[in-house]
Amino acid sequence: MARRAEPWAVLALIVFSALMAWVLERGQSFHQPDRLRPAFGSASWLGYPGGSEVLYLRRVVSFPELPKRAWIVASAVDELEVFVNGRRIGSEQHIGGRPMVVYDVTRLLDVGLNVIGVRSKTTTNQGPAQAIARLEWQGLSAKRVIVSDREWRAEARQRFSAQGTVSWSQKEYRDFDWGPAAVTAPGTFAWRKFVNPDLPLPMVERGPVGEWVWQPNRAASSAGFERVFEIEDSYVRGAWLGVATSGVYFFSVNGIVVGPVSGGERRMGVFDIAEYLRRGENRVTVQVAGNTRPLRVAVSGLVEAASGQLDFSTDARWHNLDSRGPAVLLGDVRHELPALTEQNAVVRNVWWPRFRTKIGYFSITLGLVSLVGWAFTASSFFNRGWRDTRAWVRYAQPFAATSLLLVLVQLIDWDPRNALEWVYPFWLPALSFGVIIAWLACLVAFDYFRQRETVGRLQEQKS
């Protein structure tokens, strides 16, 4: 390569390759090309007529029966809170963006009148407060969708009635002096600002499924269960695990331990496990312990893969870790229908999952590419100092170009993995190496031909 061997640079290139291979090996996980984002369908963005900093939206709906499944998807500018029948079921804020939420409200809706309330406030200069919502209700035989539209009533400040004892979001409140909401549009480039909800819509739509399981000894205070399944697809769009139990539990996916988490039989904590799965065999274990007896546990597992959904919820294919026999099935979880709730817990024993996110990959690759570029530079600098900058400029060129390319990709928020799924997860190093090697090859070829030309010219002169 060029005129003088650069031991530093060669060493750095080898280290870079080894590091990259190691990171890829450790971090090999499924790519999620496009995060599943709930759609609002025909729902409209709503605001207070004339605009306001705070927005209260209220919709009274009537249902003939208790729902089989019901959920709300909502979003707003900057901040939002969602209420059902006077109960605040959650809030999310994302200053400068569009927080998006999904809530399982199956157990919160009544037969007859129900009130859905949304409060939103804007703390940025993105215009007045605006919100959008969609409620899906599935009865035994019918299905209804309530979307935010002009039917919703709007107010610009908090309201009470009955000497402050009845709040605006309660059923008893009469909104006769509230006007209809105005249909608005929250500005351009909103798509960049949406933040995915914590609770995944596919899980909420499907609801908790699976069997309650325990080990043969029903009085046991602890038990562990395992399920092994194969994924043949090249990518997944999402994967989640929901756990309901009255004990405290840990779970692990391919050796990555999450927990401890305090469980509940009436609620199913949902975790995003997509980044821990891999192509081929996957192993999921759940370990539960508790004092209340008899204990039991139900797991709802769902993988949204390229070829369709894969269900790994608790059933006869789960087996007990102690007896190595199949888990004892205790009844369908759908009979009791625990509410799905978003859950977070500490991921133990591993540091690398966090590097497998998009930003992590970019940072590592960018950092390593830049590092090697600088190794070339430093090597040349220590050899020649500032007097002759040509050599190091040449050697650093491909690395600088690759770094700039990666920075550009990052800045414009374009994820090439979407277009290069078939080479994932190798696209990033492949792209980097491709650019670098091609460039270096060009340099070498250029030097070679120039040298040949010079030699030829010298020979001509000699002759």
Added chain:
Amino acid sequence: VTPFLRRTLMLGLVLLTVVLRLWNISKNSITQDESTMILFAQGVLERGYPFLTQQNAEFIISTYELVPFPIAASMAVFGFNEFAVRLPAVCFAAATCVLIFQFGRKLFDEWAGFLAALLFAVLPWAIYWGSNCFYPSQVAFFVLCTTMVVHRLIEEEKPKTWVFYALALSFTGSYLSWEGTGFLLPCFFVMILVLRWGRFQWMLDVHGWIAAAAMIFMIVAQLTFRTVLRDPYLGIHVGRSEVSFATLAFKNVSFDPYFYVTGLFSEAHITLAAVLVLGLLLLAESRALRFLYLFFGLVILLLTAFLGYYALRYVYLTLPTLVLASAGVSVALVSKLTAPRSKTAQTFGLAAVTALHLTIATPWGLTPIESADLLMEVRPYEMRQDLSGFPFRGTAQALKDRMRKGDVLIVQAPFPFQVYTGLKGDYFLQSSLATSVFFDHKGPRYTDKWVANPMLRDKAELDDVLMKNSRVWLISAPDGASRQSIGDDLYAYFEQKSKLVEETADGKLFLWERPGMAAGDTVSQ
């Protein structure tokens, strides 16, 4: 560069600085800190020195002593409005921009000076403080003056007499704008020692000693005055505003060694940070860079380790140094990469570097942090241009429109309220010790720390006030912080009893009315 072109460039930069700061100068309400300065400035207009009145007693300023004077001068000309009170900050920003240009020229070359001043003109953080009448804009100007004088002291073989007095004068300006700049003295001492190593004759200069004595006298006098006046003899709870002296902050549980580093190098400052890292390679050969890096490093170190509280604005005074170092490194790197090739390549390189900086370091440029899906991180509000600010103005205006004679006011942030309405309020509601309170032995009662309004501590005291009056207002702005200090229970209690008259994003105006009572009636006691 011809003198004409230089002057034109400088004029253009100043114009850009001023226009960007004036653009939305009145858009946001004044902040709590700004309102304090405005009230002191009103004191200057009234009696010639900065003071404010607390319960008929005079409270003389004991920190930011020089800040109210330019505000008062502006108010004398333009009256009270957001533009008038913030105009001095704009002027200081423009003057800082000129100094950066000159200092950059001196340290590096014309292009570095231009790039540094341009960066200062467009950086969102600089725009925020350049249109805010609290101290940072003023202190950044004085600190830059002081830094330039120190640089001269280091570089001159035998420093001239006036340099020592100029140092004392500019440091006094800095110190009386914010006493936290007292940390600059040890910092400058170390810098002079390190960068003039072996040339110690400056220590024997009698004028140096006189200047040092003047500075130390000023510091001791100010600290004594502040300590005597501010010591919370009868106060409960100590907060940020009670800090008077350096402490061993690294022994506190709240010690955060990365606070300033992460804050300074987030948002639009990412390219500055990257360039500064590259600049480490050039330290060996550039004395100017060693000067700037040493200053920056020492200030961050001292403020992190010895100042008991953290706030990003404390290090705003390093921004001119930061942009100077960044511009110097950028220009040096371009020169290295293109030299000794054609001038065209160099000009192209400089233009590319300037464009790269401008692409990131402007409020309207690319926002890498947003693009990188890291929006959930807490982003420093001072560096954001999209926030709508505090709710004081709207809430105060709503109250003014609806108030009647005899109404009682419970005010949670009295200073901004006083600035916008001229009223101080009657009570302060707090069931916790979120902010410090003082014991008034004449009452006897506890009072708030701002205007000495009596504090209502629980439902019984609140009910007592409600029983004796016909209409009681609660100005809960900012609502989040007010709710925290009032306490959830007491807040909900008043919320249920009263009517919400006005609500903004972070401000609520509640009115409690005694049923069947005419306005102005008072219940006999």
